[in-house]
Amino acid sequence: MLQNLGSFLVLPVTGPTQAEAMCFFNDISIKHLNGYRPCEPWRNTLMFFSQTVPSARHAAIALALIHRNYLECHSNGRMYQPPALKDRLPDKAPLLHYNRAIQLLLNPESDDSAEITAVTLLVCYLFTCFDHLAGDDVQAMKHLRGGVALSRNTTLNCCTYGDAQSSGVHTTICQVTQQIRRLDMQAAMFLVDWTPANIQETSLSDSTFWSLDQAADHLQVLVAQAMRLRNTEQQISPTGTMSPLPSSPKDIVLAQLGTWSSLFENLLQQGSPSESDVATHLLVSLLRLQHTIAWTLLRGYGPGREMDYDNFLPQFQQCVALAGEVAAAHQRYSGSSRPTFTPEIGFIPVLYIIGVKCRHPKVRREVLTILRRQPIREASWDSISTARVVERVIEIEEGAAGEQQMVPYMEQIPVWRRIEALSYIHIPCGQSADRVDITYTFCGQEGLHVESLMIERTERHIMSNN
Template sequence: MLVRPNFVLWHYTEAIKHLQARLEGDLEASDVALLCCLLFVSLECLHGNRILVMDHLKNGLNILRSSQLKELENPSSSNANSKSIKQEVRPLFHRLDSQTTLMGYPASSLFNHMDKLLSLHTPRSFKDFEHAKTSLDLLVASSLGFIRDIHDGKHAESGSVSLSARTLQVHLLSEFTIWNNSMADFVKARHPSTDEDNKLEKSLRVQHTASFIWLSRCTELGEAGFDAFLPEFASIVKWSRSLMMPSTETKDPCLHTRLASLSIDGAAKFSLNMAYIPPLYLVAIKCRDPITRREAISILEETNGREGLWDARLHAKVARRLVEIEETNLLMSEGAKFVYMEPGPLMRMIADGQVRTIMTPPDERFRVHDMDIREISEGSRGTCQATIRTWPYGLLEGKFQWTETIHF
């Protein structure tokens, strides 16, 4: 049955009107508002409307912040059912805030206030996988907010990073180490584990490892330091590949996990959770091992769907272009005149009509240091504007920053 867009839009608008009326008539209806915010975020994510996603997320974070303050002032201000709903959906807001931070939007002060980050303490043991996931969500959301702040200040002030920021970085890295140790103890205690346990562990380790790498390098302008993490990049790819394999449905009792991972057989998969698309994109743009980064791009291209704002198809195409830029300039420095990346799954570099294999990581001056994705238009043939930065080193052509239109 064909559903007319106006019909859907009318119901969408009516839902917002009813929500506003509910909030005006019941000041304690924040639980309903939070659930509706998640629904609106999901709908706009599916449509690729990032501006409205940010609007709904901002409203949800404001509601969450307000309700937390109200509960601190008056613990009896909300009933047990309302508190339960907020407790269930709060991790989703942590994850969504992390996603928007990675997409270039400023982090919410709900998770990246310096005093809160310094007081962040990871549990020394986990009761179950959900406990481990919730702990990691908070740690990742907090760290990515810090990374974004450092990124913006670092590029604006020629690499200047304050001592307090570096102290905070060390603290956050130590919390990641604690989480890793707690996870290892938890997995060891559950032995023997099921196939589903193994998948849950790999999913968490993918996110943990990617966030740890980014946090470790966020205070440095140079890209060569990422080469120290080549084994970790390879692990992310290996774990992600195994996560693509079909498995039995996870019987997860938690509302926020079920809400975030609804899918229909045969349709493009959609989840509000970050699983492996953002980590694989990190591998593709920061790992200079030619085999590992190409495997990461291949998995993205094979993935039919998106995780929140992260579209696998879009990010695979952007990553392809970044690899082509870096390896083209490396080959041109060796004397090649005409270089391009061959279309298709092999992603071979063609230099003056010959297939050329990159054997070693490129020199610092040939690396892309930053790439911002903006003005994304959805559809069967989507486009985006990618701003590429090579400052402070620059490429052979002397370009420091330029913008390209990328089709996906």
């Protein structure tokens, strides 16, 4: 693909800082960005554009600098504090490169509309990653929404890029569009009011999967539909009640999840030369994990049915086992227990759901162990913050001290003590410990409950489980 882009010139670096940042981007950042679904052509594209296109170069440097800061803070035993606003960055270099990339995008050197579109989409992707790491999730989602809109318009007009050189550019546009579409679908896992584009585009009745990637793309649409159905109906209210899901859409998604599972298992039975790869094993376990939790959520959801989640203990136990496999494979893939960041959604939201909906004391504590094994950030999700929220839910529902004491059986948690609806927001606090604000309601009770939780230092969380 890259050879079809015409002649190019590798941009020179202007100093040791840029050189180090580009090495970090090529060796570390690119590997982490799509760690759950590695794609060598996509990594080559990121590397190519960051080396040859000025705006992409500055966006890549900005991301590399803030990514390195994130890793170094953890390595030095300090807790990484993503600033609430980017102008609070102690080192202004990332922001300078970020702004320079914007300036170059607004004044493109090329007159080729296809090339401009490809570069703009790629920078939107890098900016989305940057802003998540910078703690500005609102801005990250603005970049993502802009990338989605541009990619949809480009898809409708792709036939205009007909010359020989544009064929390579069009391939790049398709690559980055696929990445942006994935992030768009996955955003439904952490934003209640997010509606992904093309969320209705799935039909599995007469299909077969020819690759894990295709199976993954179909599943993320179904998971987005499941979360969208649940989120639109689960509105926290002063009465603590929730409306039932519309039976027809729920049944349709459940049927599609069943079809997906059959097609997926058929694909795995066919076998492939890469079955033993760490990345392949990780993806297979991750897909099974996400499918199982989506199915469980839809089957168990409904007003006055919080106690029914106890009936899904086998599914929750299966999910925890799969999450443990994914976490272990992810750790092997990343090469160490060092922190990782990816804009993709993996297993953290699944563990969060299990931690707050499965009342089995041992299962919950297994969730905490996995979350605290390695500091991981998946878009807006942070494993350490998520563990603290789950820990607090355990304290509230078990009426004890979390990990120190626990009820022997989940049936001992009465319905009136169970949290029915819960939301939380992570609030960076500069140099002090971070804060998580949680809002929740109890089953069958009126009124909202609001608490603020302080996040302890990451190293203390990790050491407590070693």
